[in-house]
Amino acid sequence: MALSTKILPNYTFADYLQWEGEWELIEGIPYAMSPMPSPRHQSIAGKVHSEFLIEIRKKGCRCEVYQPIDLKVDENTVVHPDLLVVCPPIEKQFLDFAPELVVEILSPSTREKDKITKLELYQNFRIKYYLIIDPENNSIAYYRLDAEGKYEALSSIETFDLKDNCTISPDLSSIWS
Numbered sequence: 001m002a003l004s005t006k007i008l009p010n011y012t013f014a015d016y017l018q019w020e021g022e023w024e025l026i027e028g029i030p031y032a033m034s035p036m037p038s039p040r041h042q043s044i045a046g047k048v049h050s051e052f053l054i055e056i057r058k059k060g061c062r063c064e065v066y067q068p069i070d071l072k073v074d075e076n077t078v079v080h081p082d083l084l085v086v087c088p089p090i091e092k093q094f095l096d097f098a099p100e101l102v103v104e105i106l107s108p109s110t111r112e113k114d115k116i117t118k119l120e121l122y123q124n125f126r127i128k129y130y131l132i133i134d135p136e137n138n139s140i141a142y143y144r145l146d147a148e149g150k151y152e153a154l155s156s157i158e159t160f161d162l163k164d165n166c167t168i169s170p171d172l173s174s175i176w177s
Contacts, residue, residue, distance in 0.1 A: 012075050026117060028076040034109045037082075040135055041105050044175050045082050048103055048133070051170035052085055061166035063087040063100065070094035071102075073125050079118065082133075087163035100162045101129040106136070119143070123151045129160055138176045 010028035022033035037045070045067055053065045064087075068080040072094050083103035086095060102122055104114040114132055122130045123145065130143040130151060143151040159169045 010076065013072060013078055014075075016078050022080070024080055025076065025078045026113075026121065031113070033080070034107060037105070037107065041082075041107060044105055044133060044135055045103075047175040048083055048105075048170075048172065051172055051174065052083070052101075052168070055168035055170045056085070056166070059166055059168055061087070061162060061168065062164060063162055063166060064090075066095075071099070072096045073121060077121065079121070081118075085129075085160075085162065087166070098125050098127045100127075101131070101160060102127050103131045103133060105133045115141075119151065123149070128162075129157070133175070140172060 008029060011025055011030055012028070013025070016023060016025045016030075019030070024031045024033060049065050049067050056063045056065065063085055065083065065085055067083040069084060069090075070078050070093070071081060071084065072078050078094070081099075081102040082105045084095065084099040085101040086099045088097070104110070104118060106114055119130065119132075123143075126145060126149060128145050132141040132143075133139075134141070140156075142154040142157045144154060144157060146152045159167050161167050
């Protein structure tokens, strides 16, 4: 019996720009985005955004906090992290360089993609910090890129060293209230 050959689609950023609705494109494969995030997801996202923005403003850093924005990793990969911290100005309608920090807030439909696929994707794109927030368990998984370009899992991160000698210390414990 002959095995059938699986042919997977291979879409590009140009294709992505033509699509209606909310999509992510990872290694040429499209992923339909979930319905609108739950109220709890949105509340947590807003609180995380505020904590980072307050710290950035307090320190006078030239960074911005975005939620969400197209992050173009390459011609076959475009994702929408829940939150990003970016220090150089974004000159295009999308971000095409590594931000300093990315946050994903888990939902039932994105849990595995965020914990496995995006972890590897963000590591390979050399994003310095990756935080995975789990609303079900009121927990945050912290990852920091080490000298070899691999994510190191940490129990917490007290300070985030961003570009241009900007060091911030957001209080993320307040997001659960």
